Amino acid sequence: MRLSPKDAALKFVNRYFPKCQAAVLAGSVVRGEETETSDLDVLIFDKNFSSSYRESFIEYGWAIEAFVHNLTSYQVFFHSDRDRAMPSLPKMVSEGIVIKDEGIIATIKNEANVLLAHGPEKWSEEIIRIKRYFLTDILEDYIGCLKREEGIFIANRLAELVSEFVLRTNQHWVGTSKWTVRALKNYDIHFAELFVDAFDTYYKTGDKNKVICLVNHILEPFGGQLFEGFSLGKEEASNQLK
Template structure:
């Protein structure tokens, strides 16, 4: 009996055909994202990293193949090094994860295998620490947002402030644990990886606030994270204005 994985419509098999038909000369093709991790659904797209010869163009491209949406990440070796550096600077490690956790569909001379090892090493090392001034700024923003959350009577305002609390508390926790960040659906996943206790409490509190309008557990969880990184910051905080300074909470 043939399993679902053997079916022509299975996303991994679709990705293999994509690699063979569209990138026969590629140095390597790697399938990443939900299709590679087993979380794929009927509407999931294919995230595909393609290493091409030097002289090609590093770019991102969206197309449809056999009815399924495909996000292509095409890059030369030099382009990939630049992408790795940019993702390390943003603390997200997107391309590093694509290679470290992805499925190698094809490669020449072990190209993908070498990159995969480099990406795994980078992920284990983690991102660099935030500058102390940045941590102070985010402590101040979170302190201010928690004050606003306690005062917010309007439901929409409360949810808007809660988003600031969630994002800022997550940033501080990621930095405290020297963990890679995430956005969108990857934010809760990365939070639970970085710190199941504090990250889990923050997410559970956020869910209760969204479902029932009750902010107490969410505020307590955010305050717990704030305490980890030095506590609330109000009076006495000052910073010199710079063009590249982080935006204020409001």
């Protein structure tokens, strides 16, 4: 018999991590977005472990992912998530339901909330310039591609770069897979709709125009497409010759 998410998480924690100082239930079940294939994400905080690890279980009718940390290892993941602009662990901590707490969760949740509110580091002008070049390069491949089987995968890559460019230049968190469109919606629901429509149109009909217009639109405020005059690593190479 499948227990409720919270009951299953509590039994799981008591069985496998009875000495932990805190546990949090996170993921789609706490957001009301669970599906038939959803699992339970359970965060464990236990001072007795020397490092963090992840382990999968099948218990109480659920697939359960345990993310185990000591009382400091989670901070390494917080910083790593901020560096890559994908706040997986901070978001889980922030929105999670407390299953067990010996007085430490409030501090950890506050750290997560501060990080989430701050957002990722702002892109430098040089990073934006590099990203403009690679967007231009992939766009040209996309425009010139005559093979449907290749175009599908070029479009996939272009979608990743477009979402990353829009979100990072606006200092918003990014996402992958299903989190791509969720991150775009968190930024701007209207843009997210345009993004989905453009790529959906291409996948359904082969019409590239909406995607091309979308890419040019997001590049325009930063100087548009970039190819001529772009270089990468030239200065370092020149210095080695001196």
